Amino acid sequence: MSGTKDDSLRERLEQGGLSRRAFLKGGGFLLGTAALAGTGLGLGGCAPGTESDSSSTGAAGIEYDVYDADVLVIGTGFAGMSAAFQASSMGATVVMVDKGPFQFSGGTGMNWDQEVPWLDFPYPDYTVTIWNDQLANQKLVKNVLDFTGNTPEALDMRMWWVRNGGTTWSRNEDGTWENLMAAGTGMNMIQGGFSRHIQDTLKSSDISVVDQTMITDLLVTSAGECVGAVGMHVPTGRYRIFRASATVTNTGGNCQMYGWMRTHPISMNTPDNTGDIDAAAYRRGCSLINSEFFGVDLISVSPASLGCSFNSGIGADGNHMKYVCDKDGNFFMRDFVGYDISRPIREAILAGKGGEHGGVFIDLTSDESVERHALRPVYARNIQLWKDQLGIDVRAAGVKVPVVLEAFEHGQGPTLDENAMTQVPGLFSTRSYGQVKGHIVQGWVVAAYAAKKAVEYSSSAQVDAVDWQAAADEISRLEEIRTRAVEGGLSPAKVRHAIQEAFYAAFEPGTDADRLNTCIAELERIKTEDLPNMLVSNKTRVFNVDWKQAIENYNLITTAEAAARSALLREESRDTHYRVDFPEQDDANWRVNIAAKSVEGIMTLEKLPVVTI
Amino acid sequence: MKYDPSLDGEPYLKDYEVPVTEHMTVLEAIVYISENLEPLAYDYSCRGRVCGRCAVMLNGVPCMACITGLQDKDNVIEPLKGRPVIRDLVVDKHPMHDRIADVELRVRSTPITLEEFTAPVSFEGVYTKLASMEWCCRCGCCNAICPALDAAPDKYIGPAGMVAIALRHYDPYDQGDRVAEAVQEGMWNCIMCGKCDEVCPAREIRHVDTWTELRAIATERGLTEMKASVLPFVGQ
Numbered sequence: 001m002s003g004t005k006d007d008s009l010r011e012r013l014e015q016g017g018l019s020r021r022a023f024l025k026g027g028g029f030l031l032g033t034a035a036l037a038g039t040g041l042g043l044g045g046c047a048p049g050t051e052s053d054s055s056s057t058g059a060a061g062i063e064y065d066v067y068d069a070d071v072l073v074i075g076t077g078f079a080g081m082s083a084a085f086q087a088s089s090m091g092a093t094v095v096m097v098d099k100g101p102f103q104f105s106g107g108t109g110m111n112w113d114q115e116v117p118w119l120d121f122p123y124p125d126y127t128v129t130i131w132n133d134q135l136a137n138q139k140l141v142k143n144v145l146d147f148t149g150n151t152p153e154a155l156d157m158r159m160w161w162v163r164n165g166g167t168t169w170s171r172n173e174d175g176t177w178e179n180l181m182a183a184g185t186g187m188n189m190i191q192g193g194f195s196r197h198i199q200d201t202l203k204s205s206d207i208s209v210v211d212q213t214m215i216t217d218l219l220v221t222s223a224g225e226c227v228g229a230v231g232m233h234v235p236t237g238r239y240r241i242f243r244a245s246a247t248v249t250n251t252g253g254n255c256q257m258y259g260w261m262r263t264h265p266i267s268m269n270t271p272d273n274t275g276d277i278d279a280a281a282y283r284r285g286c287s288l289i290n291s292e293f294f295g296v297d298l299i300s301v302s303p304a305s306l307g308c309s310f311n312s313g314i315g316a317d318g319n320h321m322k323y324v325c326d327k328d329g330n331f332f333m334r335d336f337v338g339y340d341i342s343r344p345i346r347e348a349i350l351a352g353k354g355g356e357h358g359g360v361f362i363d364l365t366s367d368e369s370v371e372r373h374a375l376r377p378v379y380a381r382n383i384q385l386w387k388d389q390l391g392i393d394v395r396a397a398g399v400k401v402p403v404v405l406e407a408f409e410h411g412q413g414p415t416l417d418e419n420a421m422t423q424v425p426g427l428f429s430t431r432s433y434g435q436v437k438g439h440i441v442q443g444w445v446v447a448a449y450a451a452k453k454a455v456e457y458s459s460s461a462q463v464d465a466v467d468w469q470a471a472a473d474e475i476s477r478l479e480e481i482r483t484r485a486v487e488g489g490l491s492p493a494k495v496r497h498a499i500q501e502a503f504y505a506a507f508e509p510g511t512d513a514d515r516l517n518t519c520i521a522e523l524e525r526i527k528t529e530d531l532p533n534m535l536v537s538n539k540t541r542v543f544n545v546d547w548k549q550a551i552e553n554y555n556l557i558t559t560a561e562a563a564a565r566s567a568l569l570r571e572e573s574r575d576t577h578y579r580v581d582f583p584e585q586d587d588a589n590w591r592v593n594i595a596a597k598s599v600e601g602i603m604t605l606e607k608l609p610v611v612t613i
Numbered sequence: 614m615k616y617d618p619s620l621d622g623e624p625y626l627k628d629y630e631v632p633v634t635e636h637m638t639v640l641e642a643i644v645y646i647s648e649n650l651e652p653l654a655y656d657y658s659c660r661g662r663v664c665g666r667c668a669v670m671l672n673g674v675p676c677m678a679c680i681t682g683l684q685d686k687d688n689v690i691e692p693l694k695g696r697p698v699i700r701d702l703v704v705d706k707h708p709m710h711d712r713i714a715d716v717e718l719r720v721r722s723t724p725i726t727l728e729e730f731t732a733p734v735s736f737e738g739v740y741t742k743l744a745s746m747e748w749c750c751r752c753g754c755c756n757a758i759c760p761a762l763d764a765a766p767d768k769y770i771g772p773a774g775m776v777a778i779a780l781r782h783y784d785p786y787d788q789g790d791r792v793a794e795a796v797q798e799g800m801w802n803c804i805m806c807g808k809c810d811e812v813c814p815a816r817e818i819r820h821v822d823t824w825t826e827l828r829a830i831a832t833e834r835g836l837t838e839m840k841a842s843v844l845p846f847v848g849q
Contacts, residue, residue: 104664104751110750156727159730196717200717204718303636306660307641308660309661540619541619545655
């Protein structure tokens with residue numbers, strides 16, 4: 001890649017003159033090159049990453065680059081950027097790594113009018129309001145708010161955004177900013193946030209971004225500490241090893257198990273998010289919690305070719321339910337009062353009031369239905385798009401747009417303590433502190449706190465050296481996936497779709513023990529029969545989509561299994577988790593977090609009491 | 614189009630038969646080929662024209678694969694024009710993205726205050742124009758079809774970069790001289806053909822209308838040509 005920061009650093013290193021110490025002081029990161037010698041991928045005598053070998057290469061071995069920083073930040077979305085800015089402001093050297101092209105990956109890589117809420121008053125306690133969460137780790141939430149300040153000003157994300165290049169946000173015709181919440185409620189929300197600006201600001205900072213690089217494993221020492229990660233640069237297939245005394249993961253919610261529809265799952269979430277870090281953390285000893293909770297909204301499924309995209313579809317969020325109707329045209333959501341819109345929609349479908357597509361409808365034929373406060377601008381702008389590009393007129397008489405509940409977010413992540421640290425010391429995370437599902441403001445503040453704790457850990461921890469054999473083992477694993485020869489092997493896409501179909505059939509429009517057991521049995525079959533039989537037919541290292549998908553499938557099946565098993569264990573209904581066989585919320589028995597942990601290779605579940613103050 | 618620079622001498626076209634479904638998009642066809650006929654290198658993320666990653670050439674015209682329907686004939690799909698090909702339909706857009714990010718950084722001496730932010734802005738005069746330009750996702754379709762950029766890439770930033778400059782021109786919080794910057798970046802090299810308006814997936818953006826406004830201000834200020842010395846290329 002010409003023009004990326006790592007290239008210019010490589011040049012500087014190859015020109016020599018920078019000692020490792022000086023380089024770290026200079027606020028950059030170290031890029032070394034080393035080789036795994038021989039076909040067995042055993043490592044030679046010297047560990048890479050020292051002063052002298054920054055441009056060394058090995059004969060007949062597999063080369064990898066080594067990056068070194070105080071803090072590794074995985075994921076470059078709002079949370080990742082918040083973490084990186086915070087760690088950098090404390091004097092730490094920071095390397096950010098992103099799976100896709102920076103500024104164009106994940107949810108933050110979508111440049112659309114994001115919305116931001118805030119309150120006019122401090123949070124009255126640590127369990128409610130925009131945290132919206134009875135299962136949150138309250139000690140962590142309190143620590144976060146003590147750090148940021150529990151004041152409206154401190155938690156006003158739109159000002160952070162505006163100061164980092166954001167513009168005017170949505171305005172009324174008199175030029176005043178448009179509050180989407182009713183006056184006097186103390187709640188505020190504004191639309192019109194565009195993510196590119198903050199990314200532009202970060203790009204102009206000293207923080208290094210290594211993009212188009214998928215992390216496939218975490219580097220954990222024999223003492224059980226996380227000292228970095230192993231990744232692969234997708235455009236070249238080159239391996240990259242990241243050394244850091246603390247790592248903060250900020251990857252987005254993984255919803256890729258939620259069915260399949262021509263180009264994408266029943267999810268507006270992006271194909272970049274396949275739970276790679278969650279699965280790696282699980283393999284390295286972390287438990288995954290809150291896997292049973294997904295964030296769901298309505299999105300069009302016809303035309304299927306648009307792939308459940310938020311930004312090319314017609315949909316309805318929680319605030320825009322007025323024109324949602326059943327197959328008979330009844331606007332059944334108008335009487336609904338409450339936060340969780342998924343339950344009445346699922347109940348309507350289960351009662352036979354849905355359409356043949358398995359969902360409900362949105363009726364945009366009236367003039368009122370397309371007004372500013374009835375339809376989000378991100379959907380309204382697609383009415384013309386559908387006309388121009390596909391010849392579909394959703395406003396014509398008698399037309400109803402078929403929609404289903406899509407998973408836009410997932411609550412799953414590694415279990416955290418009150419310092420935002422996972423069960424692997426040195427690995428911090430900004431998700432999974434409750435059943436909350438990727439809230440934009442939460443991600444922003446929790447990430448800043450997690451980064452602060454990561455820097456403190458980084459400066460005090462006595463971190464063991466990297467175990468290079470672990471890196472070699474991981475590279476061997478990835479090479480085996482790429483070069484595997486199987487007679488009549490299955491394509492990674494076919495295996496992916498088998499996971500997706502098994503999972504979706506169990507979860508929508510509601511779930512129960514029978515369907516979950518069927519799903520788990522099928523996932524087990526895929527694990528033992530299909531995954532070992534998966535074949536990457538083109539062996540190139542260069543932007544090999546099949547290879548990437550094959551690697552991801554191992555992560556997807558772990559995260560899908562954790563979701564299905566957690567949903568089976570939770571014998572109640574809560575938030576978007578809807579068990580048809582246990583339709584009531586049961587706080588006496590189930591106000592707990594469910595954690596899935598690997599015990600001698602077997603996924604084992606436990607109920608964890610909610611951490612309270 | 615197929616091309617693996619690590620294996621192939623040069624790019625080549627390959628025919629695939631795809632069973633067409635109603636409203637089939639270019640992306641759907643690409644996914645079908647890759648999953649059922651032969652693995653392709655392709656990229657996409659949002660399926661909704663806001664990440665820009667799936668931009669390709671369809672029958673010679675740049676488009677976003679995710680929202681563009683197949684045409685009722687043989688469809689030739691090629692990588693986005695004007696960018697180095699990594700493999701098949703994947704190109705390297707980093708240099709273009711770096712440059713756009715550079716020019717779109719806000720020029721500002723002091724942090725914006727809450728009072729300044731909550732003050733009303735000129736709705737018709739500024740906000741509506743600014744808001745339309747926010748939708749630019751930097752996919753590069755406009756640059757790929759721009760004849761002025763094609764003719765002299767060293768003398769013109771191209772429409773995508775111009776949108777970034779114009780966005781800051783209309784941004785009430787920006788303090789830079791964006792008209793001078795537009796001239797410096799080669800605004801007068803644009804031939805006002807409007808092809809950027811034709812291919813831009815963000816229908817809100819009015820490219821030529823915007824260029825017309827910037828040109829009028831530049832003319833008023835006497836900034837009617839780009840001095841050759843502004844861009845220090847060899848031979849100038």
